[in-house]
Amino acid sequence: MDFGRLFVIAISAIFVNNFVLARFLGICPYLGVSKKWDSALGMGIAVIFVMTLASFITWIVQHFLLAPPSGKYDLTDILQTIAFILTIAALVQFVEIVMKKAMPDLYKALGIYLPLITTNCAILGVTLLNIKNDYNLIESIVFGISAGVGFTLALLMMASIRERLESAKVPKVFKGIAIALIVAALMSLSFTGFSGLIAE
């Protein structure tokens, strides 16, 4: 096993190609759930959790159902999009049911964010990128976790800035989402500083 490669995948997904700030995936929750620190943290943890599970399950779907190792058929082109989005939708529903029964406290904290995750393009994005980059099972899971961590990092930074923006004097036309986008631009600009970190 090559830990160096896993480390590079993780650093690249968290900082260099941050899902929100460099790849523009998951912008809707990034702007929608970043008004308060607590809800941002809840959303972030829920995303990390689902992303990791989704990376694992879609990898198995891809390599055993869509394009099995025997090589008899390859349905990737035709069915990949449909199969992955259904897998994610079912997974989210399943997590919701299990969590409700087994961990009611956690469900109370994260429950309202779970349905929103199905249509979060970052999740489908991670699973598609796993296959596109030819990651093996372990690499896929590491990529899923670190993409989630990168998303949470950006979300928490945004939430703490926006809590302060509440009391700041912002021009009337910039109030709300517009100023949040300008903040995101500055944040994204500072993240481009990481781009030399890994030789591509």
Added chain:
Amino acid sequence: MKVLKIIQNGILSENPVFRLLLGLCPTLAVTTSANNAIGMGLATTFVLVMSNVIVSMIKGFIPAKVRIPAFIVVIATFVTIVQFVMAGFLPELNKSLGLFIPLIVVNCIIMGRAEAFASKNNTFLAAVDGIAMGIGFTLALTLIGGVREILGSNTFFGYLVLPQSYKPMLFFILSPGGFFTMGVLLAFFNWISSRKKEA
């Protein structure tokens, strides 16, 4: 009359990008040039119209509890069609839009219109709504794409705007420029609508 109202809604008063703030991921990601923006806009429009039509046709047969997964399957089917057509006929555009073509599935505009409009109206109105929303989305994308392309690479639809000696600001085609352009344009449209209210 109702048709005109729907068209006006989709393009102006409920513009999906600048008014409803839906579908921001593709809006920011693919608008590095006006060409990409139009390609993405038209692809989304096709999926939007077709899914609106099908959803409004099958709305009577689908139990309310499983309607969301059913809508997702309908949408994903049309997205797969778009993927094949793009890969076959427009390989260059396909390459530059890349990951964002399969991600049309999770574009909130499409799901939003299926749920909010198509599942409550007849097929004709649903098709009109799809076309109007699609045009509104395409226009918004082209505006952002045009601004970013002119400022960031000094071209418009691939044609040179200012003489070659002018150095374009690379900032605008990198990811921070996407956020920045969108933020400023949004503030601009807020300003216009607040002036209208005062007048």
